[in-house]
Amino acid sequence: MAKITAVSPLAPEAFPKMPIIDGVSFSTVAAGVKYEGRADVMLAKLAPGTAVAGVFTQSATRSAPVLDCQRKLGGPTPDGAAILVNSGNSNAFTGRNGLDAVARIVSASARACDLPEARVFTASTGVIGEPLPFERITDRLETLAATLDPAAMEAAASAIMTTDTFAKGATASVEVAGETVSIAGIAKGSGMIAPDMATMLVYIFTDGKIDQANLQTLVAAHNENTFNCITVDSDTSTSDSLLVCATGASGVAVDDSQTFSDALHGVMQELAHLVVKDGEGATKFVEITVTGAASDRDAKTHALSVANSPLVKTAIAGEDPNWGRVVMAIGKSGAPADRDRLSINFGDIMVAKEGWVNPDYVEADAAAHMKGQNIRIHADIGLGSGEATVWTCDLTHGYIEINADYRS
Amino acid sequence: MAKITAVSPLAPEAFPKMPIIDGVSFSTVAAGVKYEGRADVMLAKLAPGTAVAGVFTQSATRSAPVLDCQRKLGGPTPDGAAILVNSGNSNAFTGRNGLDAVARIVSASARACDLPEARVFTASTGVIGEPLPFERITDRLETLAATLDPAAMEAAASAIMTTDTFAKGATASVEVAGETVSIAGIAKGSGMIAPDMATMLVYIFTDGKIDQANLQTLVAAHNENTFNCITVDSDTSTSDSLLVCATGASGVAVDDSQTFSDALHGVMQELAHLVVKDGEGATKFVEITVTGAASDRDAKTHALSVANSPLVKTAIAGEDPNWGRVVMAIGKSGAPADRDRLSINFGDIMVAKEGWVNPDYVEADAAAHMKGQNIRIHADIGLGSGEATVWTCDLTHGYIEINADYRS
Structure with a gap:
């Protein structure tokens, strides 16, 4: 593992001040998956009824967590949801062990968060082809579930970093029907970045209320001219994942709101640009x-x-x-x-x-x-x-x- | 222009000892197209009746000399032929001036070699988008025509180099119907190398006797698994050109000879490998x-x-x-x-x-x-x-x- 000693010269001056998104809370832990002395696992917990939409890598060798997430997306549900991400090991090309590791992490997350397994979305980022020491993660799930905090989004952004030199966040607030709707997202990624999708993990949260199918359509469309329009090195990850989660906690329906769509596009574009600005070795x-x-x-x-x-x-x-x-x-x-x-x-x-x-x-x-x-x-x-x-x-x-x- | 100070660690120990190919002679001159103090133009003159086959870049922005060569290939002819190549300037993306420069060089070469213009093949390699100072070349054509030497193939290989760190040659001799047929070729190229075709110039000569259409079929087939199977940086030149010239001076018909075909394939593969071994910055x-x-x-x-x-x-x-x-x-x-x-x-x-x-x-x-x-x-x-x-x-x-x- 190369030592990353300097922050990208293209990094913004500071991580943006993120709003609280009602219905979402975060926790992180240093589980020692690979890195020492830093948080490397994050949990995001989502309120009941949250709509979850997503887009994933098209790689023919996509990772076990990606295959699991793809299976789970879609349809309305009254249940809550959880996102569990580790850095340091991508659990990609790890054969049957990879699927087992996902199953164990999903099961432990569901138990700790009191959710059905079908509503736990996981991702792993880091080295390909090495077995994921999943017990280091499952052992910490009770701790993660007990320390959830709606204000901990920046810590979550840091926990999912690999060769990234800065944590990436973007946010927007818009008025829809006289009410405020907030959007905030985090991303990681700086190498193995190319469309279909760019190599990265992105999690975006909003308190807007939107039908899952409508959210999926919107996310897929915006993805085409944001994340699928960036490239650092033409190499495509086996783990690319983008999830957009709408808790509906604001009570404001945004299904047909152009203002909301534009704001979501803006957050997605900003995060896409930040990934390029942290491109490995980038100076321009x-x-x-x-x-x-x-x-x-x-x-x-x-x-x-x-x-x-x-x-x-x-x-x-x-x-x-x-x-x-x-x-x-x-x-x-x-x-x-x-x-x-x-x-x-x-x-x-x-x-x-x-x-x-x-x-x-x-x-x-x-x-x-x-x-x-x-x-x-x-x-x-x-x-x-x-x-x-x-x-x-x-x-x-x-x-x-x-x-x-x-x-x- | 970066100074290339070291020879590639993958270079062969020496340029191979090349046979004389009856019916081909070479000359070079330091015309100062761009480089100072080195030969940068080469002329190859081919005996009457020489069959010329070729393959060229598929780039949509291919250079003026490539377009000119493509037009001229094909068909049997009793005429001789000439190949005129300069390094330092690719005469690519030079608009109408580019076509004019080719016409002037072709005309002067035809006159100096006493050949029809339709039998003069040119190539230019080097920087894209700058006007080619063609007078520096046309001024030296009488000198080039007066100094032709069948033994000067290594000098020709050096004259066409750009960022190459060593001159590239390969040769083979085979027995066909109890007679010896020789093949010898030169190549340049070390950056902007990717299939369709690899970015380079290649000139191969043989004294075998073969119908032009048969030679074209053979060259196109061998090209697919030699030059079109190498890549240095995935970038495709606008000037890639491969010409194979059969003078027939040995009097040995090789149209149906598998031995000849295999030997030609071997020379093409060796030259393709040498281009990769001179890949810019290559150590493996x-x-x-x-x-x-x-x-x-x-x-x-x-x-x-x-x-x-x-x-x-x-x-x-x-x-x-x-x-x-x-x-x-x-x-x-x-x-x-x-x-x-x-x-x-x-x-x-x-x-x-x-x-x-x-x-x-x-x-x-x-x-x-x-x-x-x-x-x-x-x-x-x-x-x-x-x-x-x-x-x-x-x-x-x-x-x-x-x-x-x-x-x-």
């Missing part, structure tokens, strides 16, 4: 927008090809406005493009248009943009009206340092 | 074999997903037998896999079988394999009989160093 936050593609899908294909290109990402690390590499990445993406219709901007500087360097282009202008911490690249394909925006970070020595000896 | 040569996939195509999808995974490549750099990351890469590839049927070997060590760590596995054994320079990873998917082998290198600080300031 990069927004890549593609317009003028033949379709939105093609635009996203181009944008992700640029975002995942090691040559583009190293050029950004080197503060080099190397638009040739952007052309290369669009060319290789597989989606239609025409060399002589391409235009490329770095920040507000148009560097190339119609297949050739912009005659007004002064490299020093683009170079100045590249020295900033927030880099914007815009490519117009010139073929249609398809659009997409994705987010990534640069590829630096820090990434190599962290990953060349993560496990050994 | 990695062979990834996938068996048991539902189809050969699926096997290649899995193998390339492993080969392109930054997390797998950094683990190899760290000499860490991190088979969890191999599982992750297979899971994300998009091709079918079943977690609980996967088996994974590092070298001869079976680390995992049927979704779980091999009970006989001793990590020190796999770790010992990882300390070598030649790493073998074998994944059996357990679903069918599809197979593929691909080659890559590790991802190190050297890659970041070279690419974070290649252009600035």
Whole structure:
């Protein structure tokens, strides 16, 4: 395990002040799953009737907890629910033992929280392929259940970190029908991040009241242009999980509220950006927008090809406005493009248009943009009206340092 | 341009001793296209009746010289031919000027070599998006034509290098119908290397006599499991070109010779391996074999997903037998896999079988394999009989160093 000695330069100044979400409480414990001397297990307990929606990794080798959660989602229920997450070991590719570990953790959580097993959602994040010492977790469940606190969301965000350098939270409050509805979420993730979904765990809570099926539809739609539009290293985790839990404790129905939908989207986008900002070794936050593609899908294909290109990402690390590499990445993406219709901007500087360097282009202008911490690249394909925006970070020595000896 | 100060640790001890291929001669010159004080243009002249076959990048933004070559391939002809290559500038994404530059170089080459323009094949490799100062090349064509030498193939291999740290050559001689047929080829490429095709230039010459259509079929088939099975960084060049030229000067017909086909395959595979061994920053040569996939195509999808995974490549750099990351890469590839049927070997060590760590596995054994320079990873998917082998290198600080300031 590499020592992470510095907080990402892209980290926000502080964890946001989180509201209490009525109907949710948190506890954490240092169970020694792998890490020493830090909290590594979190429990979130949800009030009766909470609607739980979710999206998970599409990996063909997804982890045992992911398979268990996927089975449990859906349908209205009067029951409460619980989320139990450990860091340090992902319980992925652990064969039959992996399923057994999940069953044991679910059973102990259900007992400690007085819930049916079908309402316990678990996740594990960390090293793949090593047996999860589940007794270290089940032994602490009574303690976790006895120390639940509605104000402990920041501690929960810290307990689920692995190579993360800062805890990630985002929140929003909106007025719906004259009443306040709050949303607050936490996330972890900084490596093995790529769409479908980005490699991470995300838990978002709201006191809005919404039908489970409606919440699922909303979460799936927002996921497509938030978490599925970020990439750090093109590697997809076997454990990606996003759960959104609506306790309904505010009594405010938000099923048809555009305001609520927008606020939820905002929280999801903010958490997605924070994951990129904690990308392993990241020193630049990069927004890549593609317009003028033949379709939105093609635009996203181009944008992700640029975002995942090691040559583009190293050029950004080197503060080099190397638009040739952007052309290369669009060319290789597989989606239609025409060399002589391409235009490329770095920040507000148009560097190339119609297949050739912009005659007004002064490299020093683009170079100045590249020295900033927030880099914007815009490519117009010139073929249609398809659009997409994705987010990534640069590829630096820090990434190599962290990953060349993560496990050994 | 980053200074490349060291030769790849994976380089062969010496450039091979190349045979004279009757009907081919070479010359080089220091034209100052971009680099100072080194040869950066090469000319190869081919005898009348030479069959020329080729394969090119599939990039949607392919360079002007590639488009020109693709137009010219095919059909029998009594004419000779010429290949003119410069390094330092790729003449890619250079708009109408790019086509003009190609036309000027083709015209001057045809005149200097007394050939029709339709038989002049050009290539340019180096920076994308900057105008090619073609006069520096056309000014030297008379000199190049006057200094042709059948023994100058090694100099030609050096002249086409960009970030390469060593010149690449491979050769084979075979007996066909009791006569000797020789094959010899050169290649360049060390970054922006990924299938379809790998980013590079390759020129192979033989004195065998073969119909152009038959040669094209042979080259396309061998390309699929040689150059299209290597990757350094998943980035695909806009300039990839492979030409195979059969002068027929030996008088030996090789159209139906399996021996010739095998020898050509061997030269192509050797050159493909040399490109990987000069991968930017490479310290390990990695062979990834996938068996048991539902189809050969699926096997290649899995193998390339492993080969392109930054997390797998950094683990190899760290000499860490991190088979969890191999599982992750297979899971994300998009091709079918079943977690609980996967088996994974590092070298001869079976680390995992049927979704779980091999009970006989001793990590020190796999770790010992990882300390070598030649790493073998074998994944059996357990679903069918599809197979593929691909080659890559590790991802190190050297890659970041070279690419974070290649252009600035």
